[in-house]
Amino acid sequence: MLSKIRKYVDNKKHFLISVVVLCVIVLAFTATELALNAVGRVETAKLKEAIRVYDAANEKMYAENMAAFEKTIYGSFNEPQIIRIGQKTTNYGISINGNPLLDNESVIYSDRPTVAVLLSENYGKDSLAYLPRSVIEKTSVIRLNKPEDLIKVTYGAGMTMENNVYDYHYGQTLSYLVSGLTPGSIVTIEIKPEIARSMALSDNIIEIVYNKDVETEAK
Amino acid sequence: MKKDRDAKPSETQENLAETSYGNDYSSDKSKAALSLSILRFILIVALAIGAITAIIFVFVSIKTNARTVETTKDFQIKTQNVYYDLDNNLEIKNEEFASERLFMFFSRDEVYTITNSLWKYELLLNDTPVDKSTSALTISPGDTFSIRETFEETLLPAGFLNVGKVTRGDEKDRVQNHFGLNKKMYSLTEKREGNTTLYTTEGLELVSGEKFNLLISVQFQERLGFEHDVIEVTVR
Numbered sequence: 001m002l003s004k005i006r007k008y009v010d011n012k013k014h015f016l017i018s019v020v021v022l023c024v025i026v027l028a029f030t031a032t033e034l035a036l037n038a039v040g041r042v043e044t045a046k047l048k049e050a051i052r053v054y055d056a057a058n059e060k061m062y063a064e065n066m067a068a069f070e071k072t073i074y075g076s077f078n079e080p081q082i083i084r085i086g087q088k089t090t091n092y093g094i095s096i097n098g099n100p101l102l103d104n105e106s107v108i109y110s111d112r113p114t115v116a117v118l119l120s121e122n123y124g125k126d127s128l129a130y131l132p133r134s135v136i137e138k139t140s141v142i143r144l145n146k147p148e149d150l151i152k153v154t155y156g157a158g159m160t161m162e163n164n165v166y167d168y169h170y171g172q173t174l175s176y177l178v179s180g181l182t183p184g185s186i187v188t189i190e191i192k193p194e195i196a197r198s199m200a201l202s203d204n205i206i207e208i209v210y211n212k213d214v215e216t217e218a219k
Numbered sequence: 220m221k222k223d224r225d226a227k228p229s230e231t232q233e234n235l236a237e238t239s240y241g242n243d244y245s246s247d248k249s250k251a252a253l254s255l256s257i258l259r260f261i262l263i264v265a266l267a268i269g270a271i272t273a274i275i276f277v278f279v280s281i282k283t284n285a286r287t288v289e290t291t292k293d294f295q296i297k298t299q300n301v302y303y304d305l306d307n308n309l310e311i312k313n314e315e316f317a318s319e320r321l322f323m324f325f326s327r328d329e330v331y332t333i334t335n336s337l338w339k340y341e342l343l344l345n346d347t348p349v350d351k352s353t354s355a356l357t358i359s360p361g362d363t364f365s366i367r368e369t370f371e372e373t374l375l376p377a378g379f380l381n382v383g384k385v386t387r388g389d390e391k392d393r394v395q396n397h398f399g400l401n402k403k404m405y406s407l408t409e410k411r412e413g414n415t416t417l418y419t420t421e422g423l424e425l426v427s428g429e430k431f432n433l434l435i436s437v438q439f440q441e442r443l444g445f446e447h448d449v450i451e452v453t454v455r
Contacts, residue, residue: 009259022266029273030293036280043287050294057301061312064305069320075374080331084361130320198430 014218029189046189050211086139089127090171092195093120094151096208106203109211113181119151122171141195142172151176159185222245225406278379294444318378327382332376340442344397351444355451356433360425364433366398366418385442394418397439400452401432425454 007015073082096108123136137143141150142170147163151174155161155214159180166173178187187208196204221409304312335379342349343365373380382388385397395407397417405423409416433450440448 003259009263010256015259015263018263019266022263022270026266026273029270031276033273033276033280036277036284040284040287043284043291047294049288049293050291050298054294054298054301057298059307061305062268064309065316069317072317072321072374072376077333085321087326130323150239183348218394219400 010026016032043211064139066132070134072181073135081093083139083144084137085130086135089124089130090136090140091122091124092124092199094118094191094199095120096189096206101199101201101206103201104203108206108208110208111210111212113179113185113210115176115178115181115187115210116210117151117153117176117178119126119174119176119195120171122175124170128170140172141192142174144160145192150192150195152172154180154183154190155181155186159187160181183210183212185210268399293310314376314378318376321376321379325388330379330382334380335442336383337368337371337373337375337380338383338385338442339367339371340385340439341369342443342445343367349450352446353450354447355453357453357455359446359455360424360427362425364398364400364420366394368394368416368418370414383438385439397436399434401434403431427454429454 008219010211037082073085077085095111096115097110097112097116099108101108123138123140124151127136153161155178159178161176164175166175176189181187187210189206189208191199191201191204191206193204242319324331344356345362348363349356368382370380370382378388385394386392394416398418399406402421403423405420407418408421409418411417430451430453434450435443435445435448435450437448
């Protein structure tokens with residue numbers, strides 16, 4: 001076998017023919033490949049443009065659908081039903097002094113003389129895709145209710161409280177900031193039962209105790 | 220020897236190389252010839268690999284380009300369809316969109332509660348509503364019964380609105396299933412006009428003196444507000 005191969009390559013005529021033929025094939029296919037690459041770039045550009053146009057068409061359709069859906073909602077449902085639709089996909093969260101409120105917590109110890117309770121209403125990206133923004137915003141519990149109706153905060157004499165609302169694209173946050181606590185002070189928060197239920201909290205009344213020692217013990 | 224002298228240089232080279240075919244690599248000439256053979260072989264193999272690679276690349280590129288062209292066409296067709304829907308089927312698409320989303324927020328029972336008040340049903344005897352408290356009717360040969368189904372004008376999508384019908388939007392159920400004339404042969408023809416659909420008995424043969432029962436389903440009885448779900452019918 002080896003001697004046959006050697007005989008073939010040593011034959012100048014065979015060798016030259018082989019080299020020429022192979023060179024022609026390599027050159028021809030390389031040139032074709034380069035040409036095809038150029039065509040490929042053009043076709044890829046066309047595909048990207050087709051996808052862009054398709055997305056634009058879908059966005060247009062979505063905008064039309066959403067506008068009609070908004071009209072349907074306002075024209076077909078009463079206020080409680082609209083509120084129900086709007087609040088269905090909204091998530092709520094409560095944090096106390098920066099820590100999320102867990103479902104089995106009813107007493108929390110604070111190591112500082114202020115208590116910051118944040119009620120967050122998160123529409124979520126999905127809600128905004130499912131419903132017109134106006135419906136979601138109109139039915140926001142933070143907009144529809146007074147702060148004291150959502151979380152009732154009870155605190156002792158000498159303490160002060162202020163509320164603030166922060167708007168962000170995917171929701172709103174309502175803050176309750178109680179300050180002026182003295183060691184041993186207790187701040188009680190009573191969360192609206194509907195909100196507590198939607199957060200699956202086992203207790204809607206939470207006591208926050210200002211205990212200076214918490215900080216000392218931790219250190 | 221004479222033969223060697225007359226031979227062309229290339230042939231001499233070949234002959235030189237041939238001397239080592241018997242695997243005698245001891246002389247320098249034989250070694251040089253072997254090296255040359257190896258180099259030639261490597262060159263051919265390298266070119267062959269290059270050729271195969273180039274061919275494979277070309278075929279892959281052809282396939283990739285064809286797929287890209289096909290995908291582009293698919294997207295163009297999809298885009299055309301979207302624009303076609305925007306121009307011609309926008310109302311249907313809006314309804315589908317609204318219906319699909321509304322079902323995310325309400326259970327089927329809730330949808331029924333919301334929409335059933337938008338549908339009104341009446342049982343008619345010769346175009347005259349039958350009294351809700353009726354338990355017995357006397358009719359004449361040639362008389363017809365009809366059910367008039369009317370819905371209020373609303374922006375609600377059809378898929379959502381239809382859940383409020385007596386059939387609860389079940390595509391397999393029909394109004395005809397909620398009405399029956401015991402032991403009688405007839406059919407209920409359907410005639411739609413605007414927001415009203417009239418289902419009328421056809422081919423009902425009534426003989427003087429005969430008696431039969433008009434039966435309505437419990438759901439239909441509830442929708443009609445009737446006191447009885449069985450009405451005794453006597454033909455004069």
